[in-house]
Amino acid sequence: MSLKIPFDNTYARLPEGFYARQAPVPVADPALIAFNDALARELGIDGADDARLAAIFAGNDVPDGAEPLAQLYAGHQFGQFNPQLGDGRAILLGEVTDRTGARRDIQLKGSGRTPFSRMGDGRAWLGPVLREYVVSEAMHALGVPTTRALAAVRTGETVLREVPLPGAVLTRVAASHIRVGTFQIFSARQDTDALRALFDYTVARHYPQARDPSELLDVVIERQAKLVAQWMALGFIHGVMNTDNCTLSGETIDYGPCAFMDAYAPDTVFSSIDRFGRYGYAAQADIIVWNMAQLATALVPLMPDESEAIETFTRQIHAMPDLIRAEWLTRFAAKLGITAPRAEDAGLVADLLDLMHAGSSDFTNTFRGLADGTARDEIADRDGFDKWHARWRTRIEDEADPEAAMRAANPAFIPRNHRIEEMIAAAVAGDDAPFHRLNAVLADPFSDQPDAADLRRPPTHDEVVTATFCGT
Template sequence: MTASYRTLGDFFSQPCTPTPVQRPQLIAFNQALAETLQLPAEFLAEETALTLFAGNTVYSEFAPFCQAYAGHQFGHFNPRLGDGRALTILETLDQQGVLRDVQLKGAGRTPFSRGGDGRSPLGPVLREFIMCEAMHALGVPTTRALAAIATGEYVQRERAEPGAVLTRVASSHIRVGSFQFAAAHGGPEQVKLLADYVIARHYPECAAQPQPYLGLLEAVIARQATLVAQWMSFGFIHGVMNTDNTSICGETIDYGPCAMLDSYQPEQFYSFIDKRGRYRYSQQPRIAQWNLARFAECLAPLMPTTKAADDISAALEHFTTLYEKAWLERFSAKLGIVQPTPFDRELINQVLVHFQQQQIDFTLGFRALADSAEPASSANEFAPEQRLPSALRQQWLDRLARQQEDFSVTAARMNTVNPVVIPRNHHLQAVIQVAQAEGDLRPFHYLLRAATQPFNSEQKNSPWAKAPKAEQEISNTFCGT
């Protein structure tokens, strides 16, 4: 069985107890996820879950802790960050025998709070709950939302806002920044200790390799390349791709000011704190590779000195190959292409250029293509001027015809990778505003239900599937710290 993260010692984490709240009230509880985690039966009772996931009680058999890490934030290195408003209250084996972290976010001050209050407003909790469950439903590796609890207290940001606590679950919360902290404050010895732990927990196949730490680097690179390609295929913009938000196990973590594209604009970014668009949609692959280079710098002292530079350079260059392959596979699938070739990249790019020029909604644009796959059909969800130009449409249909399958089969397959509903920015803001101003959580639950059935064709005419009108478009998103 994988050992607890706490076995690494106080260098990597500190004991920490959540701060109780005044009037906890259950907002949402993910019963299905709880059952996969094989939590003790008493945790599934509402009263117990309410106090445990609010931070008002501590599971007697586990000592909560918060993790230390560093990180490059918007390109600038901060040697000491850590869980400033998060702490792990449980580590549990799920039904597959995988050790999972159960963490409270917004549960009060920790040794790494750096003067902050350690709390979270209600808005970011609702946003992250919906976003991570929607991403899971889309098939994207992600942290999961187990519970959301209103605290009955206010937190002060630009104004006083209702507070809440999120319980999230991850394969682990180890980040590139965890290795940066080890390298900056402990040197190769602590980096090796952490690397050996990560190999044992996440990449056991690397232990038997001639160069296990190079193997670890290559494995993390492969997962990140696939993950970012998935982000791109759904129009997801992380918003804060700092190294401390880059998961070693290849999951989407720390949603903060994330957003989904509406109309296809590759230079789009929404995060209020990303003043120059460092983490805009089109930059995400390059930033992921940059973050992985920082990870490689930490591991370099553990590799044979004669080959380390060449091996690391080759591994980082391979990120581009892996990412482009994953991107081609994902976007080809969105167009109904089963076995893509490099020549299909040009077709995909032509479609994306058309989407950009005509400001076509990224999600609905791809979904509508399945409705128009039948050569004799004129079905299309867009106005005539927004449809694929006839020459481009014919090129696409000719490519599909070479697969020698019925177009209805192609269309059905496309509908399994092109969602109807995504958690759109304007919908998220609307449900958050209603929850904050009126205490009405019904719209939150409606959107959560819709976003966790993203491919359900019955939602085609749902309000949650609609692109925003011009006056509904959101220009900024916020993380709530």
């Protein structure tokens, strides 16, 4: 059966300096691990047999209408500006308009070398491909704006990292792959024509209401403030919030050394390369402000008066922390069953978090336990919790249905690090069953699912994952 993808590739119609045209590099023996049928239907993609799907989503068979290219961008990586990055192991096959009328990118990750690969091989190994598939789809089910996973394919080839590892390719779907770093590269090059073309394209694709760079900055700031508040309310740590990993669309992108916290600790860092905690859990609110300041800097050349632009953009950036705090309070108040938070509710949230931190309480299970009546079991200081609990019950007396609100805000299931590592180990050994089970359970994270109770359990001492890796 042939596969039909209704491509309409607007990014490929931008000037050649925005990308390098590059076909994916074929692999030896593609074998399909997973294909997201529900997402394919959203995209208007007609199905095919597994062999055909594997060939296309490994990069061996470029479908009709695709215009493969590697996108160019720059970025601040751990605070240091790299003037040229770009897709070093990814190929944008093209774009489709989904059934809601939204335009979506279809991109292969791990599809071979490109002109932007530098010293890399352009490939990905199986572990990070499966991690991104599981975590990005879980984030979607949790209601977080995110890129999606359409397919995962084994390549039948070995990828050399510290040791030989099985290769794989992920197919990622995104609202777009326009990054802060995409603006930065043209601004740094003082290529105002390209910067203007990128601005016009971004506005047309994502924010047609934005009439000038200041209005674009405002709406991107709003999206990013909401996004980071959602991350924090779920105990999610992105791990590598470089400006090249920060999208103008407001989607979570690039699930490298990401992780969900088990025991609550605001200084938690998982990324093996984040030696100073720049991208730790509590630092994310500050870093997104820093990233937006870099976007503002890149937009300055598009404004008619540089001094006025700097003054306007500075005011917008300085207002962002208050916006994040408001979004944070809305998210965390909902986790307590409060639908219309008041300023003083921030103290109620903070006091519970302090109790959790002091006793290394499990973040997800404690909040879920407020609805289930088991939260006290998660807290070491029972007397302290009882006093807090009395205050909390008084606060929610007038809420219509706080239990339902809490169950909608507090998942029973997250992609726990130790379960992901178990899943990867099994897949490397040839067993994909844990991968498929995780995806099935995490597709419905707010339901109790008694048969999957083992996936709610925090790690034992021997199972704790202390570091996560980029690894692709």
